[in-house]
Amino acid sequence: MVVTGIGAFTPLGGDAATTWENLVAGRSGVAALTEEWAEDLPVRIAARVAVEPGEILPRPLARKLDRSAQFALIAAREAWSDAGFETPATDESSKLAPERLGAVIASGIGGVTTLLDQYDVLKDKGARKVSPHTVPMLMPNSPAANVGLEVGARAGVHTPVSACASGAEAIGYAIEMIRSGRADVVVAGGTEAAIHPLPIAAFANMMAMSKNNDAPERASRPYDKARDGFVLGEGAGVVVLESLEHAEARGARIYCEAVGQGLSSDAHHIAQPEPTGAGVARALADLFERNPLDKSEIVHVNAHATSTPQGDTAELKALRKELGEDLDHILVSATKSMTGHLLGGAGGIETVATVQALYHRVAPPTINVEELDDEVDAKIVTEATPLPEGRIAALNNSFGFGGHNVVLAFRTR
Amino acid sequence: MATQNEVQEGLAEIVNEIAGIPVEDVQLDKSFTDDLDVDSLSMVEVVVAAEERFDVKIPDDEVKNLKTVGDAVNYILTNAA
Numbered sequence: 312m313v314v315t316g317i318g319a320f321t322p323l324g325g326d327a328a329t330t331w332e333n334l335v336a337g338r339s340g341v342a343a344l345t346e347e348w349a350e351d352l353p354v355r356i357a358a359r360v361a362v363e364p365g366e367i368l369p370r371p372l373a374r375k376l377d378r379s380a381q382f383a384l385i386a387a388r389e390a391w392s393d394a395g396f397e398t399p400a401t402d403e404s405s406k407l408a409p410e411r412l413g414a415v416i417a418s419g420i421g422g423v424t425t426l427l428d429q430y431d432v433l434k435d436k437g438a439r440k441v442s443p444h445t446v447p448m449l450m451p452n453s454p455a456a457n458v459g460l461e462v463g464a465r466a467g468v469h470t471p472v473s474a475c476a477s478g479a480e481a482i483g484y485a486i487e488m489i490r491s492g493r494a495d496v497v498v499a500g501g502t503e504a505a506i507h508p509l510p511i512a513a514f515a516n517m518m519a520m521s522k523n524n525d526a527p528e529r530a531s532r533p534y535d536k537a538r539d540g541f542v543l544g545e546g547a548g549v550v551v552l553e554s555l556e557h558a559e560a561r562g563a564r565i566y567c568e569a570v571g572q573g574l575s576s577d578a579h580h581i582a583q584p585e586p587t588g589a590g591v592a593r594a595l596a597d598l599f600e601r602n603p604l605d606k607s608e609i610v611h612v613n614a615h616a617t618s619t620p621q622g623d624t625a626e627l628k629a630l631r632k633e634l635g636e637d638l639d640h641i642l643v644s645a646t647k648s649m650t651g652h653l654l655g656g657a658g659g660i661e662t663v664a665t666v667q668a669l670y671h672r673v674a675p676p677t678i679n680v681e682e683l684d685d686e687v688d689a690k691i692v693t694e695a696t697p698l699p700e701g702r703i704a705a706l707n708n709s710f711g712f713g714g715h716n717v718v719l720a721f722r723t724r
Numbered sequence: 725m726a727t728q729n730e731v732q733e734g735l736a737e738i739v740n741e742i743a744g745i746p747v748e749d750v751q752l753d754k755s756f757t758d759d760l761d762v763d764s765l766s767m768v769e770v771v772v773a774a775e776e777r778f779d780v781k782i783p784d785d786e787v788k789n790l791k792t793v794g795d796a797v798n799y800i801l802t803n804a805a
Contacts, residue, residue, distance in 0.1 A: 369744055370744060371742065371743050371744035371761070372744075374742075375765075375766075439772060439775075440772065442769065443765040443766075443768035443769060444765055444766075444769075447765070
């Protein structure tokens with residue numbers, strides 16, 4: 312199974328190529344929130360998308376889509392076209408039966424801004440003014456359903472939900488759809504649009520967010536001693552997964568192989584990471600047990616590393632436990648230092664970044680590491696660094712509140 | 725009291741806002757669903773916007789009878805306050 316298309320709509324760019332260019336250059340997408348509603352919040356920074364979706368989508372369509380679905384649709388269109396397909400998939404040139412096409416797009420929180428905005432409409436203007444589009448906009452499966460409609464997917468449209476692991480779980484689910492024979496091609500990824508005072512206040516009250524309001528671009532600092540929580544980001548990342556046979560038959564450009572996924576759950580705490588990394592280690596062990604992947608092939612890890620004091624180092628302990636000495640030659644990158652944390656969108660954009668890292672053979676940097684945490688026992692990339700020649704593999708880790716652990720593996724061909 | 729032209733123009737602006745159809749295409753004989761890309765959910769938006777603009781009540785039971793722009797114009801002209 313292979314990746315044949317990528318699309319990204321992120322704080323660093325309106326497409327995958329621009330996002331990658333800015334990742335490699337080490338640019339931050341974080342900025343101060345200038346909206347009036349942010350004035351009294353304890354956290355007044357976030358990573359907004361670089362391009363407003365209203366500049367891309369026609370207004371009649373945009374007004375029927377939650378912001379999270381707008382992001383997903385734009386990224387999915389890019390990935391779809393990047394894979395060489397036309398819309399809709401029934402087009403003869405696609406050489407693809409809609410019955411063999413799936414869509415799996417996840418979000419951690421769903422249409423939360425639609426829900427909250429329409430609640431304001433209800434309170435301020437009355438029941439009659441609540442939009443008839445509210446339910447199809449706020450339902451968490453809306454991005455998946457809209458992407459499915461866009462490409463004409465009939466093999467199945469799905470939305471796994473596991474907080475900040477959702478995007479990665481979607482891609483893992485898509486891999487299983489193809490592996491089990493349900494589909495030849497699946498459009499998969501994650502999206503999130505939760506920059507609104509309520510989620511920000513709620514996350515801040517969990518002590519999960521950085522309060523470095525005075526230095527937005529330096530606030531997201533995984534592995535640095537001074538890290539004090541994550542910075543909320545928004546956007547979407549989508550890939551087109553395809554069986555190798557199908558991709559070769561239509562002469563598609565192949566980015567890399569999608570090797571498989573490893574999964575586990577912590578059974579530890581509803582929101583705290585398991586401090587020894589045992590749960591994450593079990594997900595890694597599951598990956599190696601169920602997939603033909605040699606640990607020595609792995610040269611790069613796009614870490615979950617959200618810039619929280621506990622989580623970043625617990626993840627590294629797990630990598631050390633499962634990879635042993637192989638970790639010594641692995642370049643670990645925390646791209647959330649630049650994009651912020653996209654929650655359910657993280658697994659999507661970080662899978663796109665992992666695929667690009669393998670394709671271009673470059674590990675993107677982790678920015679804002681001024682003083683490395685003493686507990687860090689791995690090679691953290693702080694400047695874009697070339698990856699070796701030959702057959703190489705990379706991992707993308709994603710973990711979510713609730714104790715969900717997802718590890719995705721990709722490999723050059 | 726609005727004239728037929730004023731109501732038609734007002735509806736055209738509403739349909740343009742909601743469905744993106746050019747105002748000049750919103751003619752009396754046009755079907756909301758078949759010609760103007762207004763599905764059943766968007767039709768509710770058109771109705772609510774028309775109620776506010778023309779100070780008229782359009783009960784839910786009545787909406788299914790408003791198949792064309794002309795149907796809506798006639799209903800509004802007959803029932804506006």
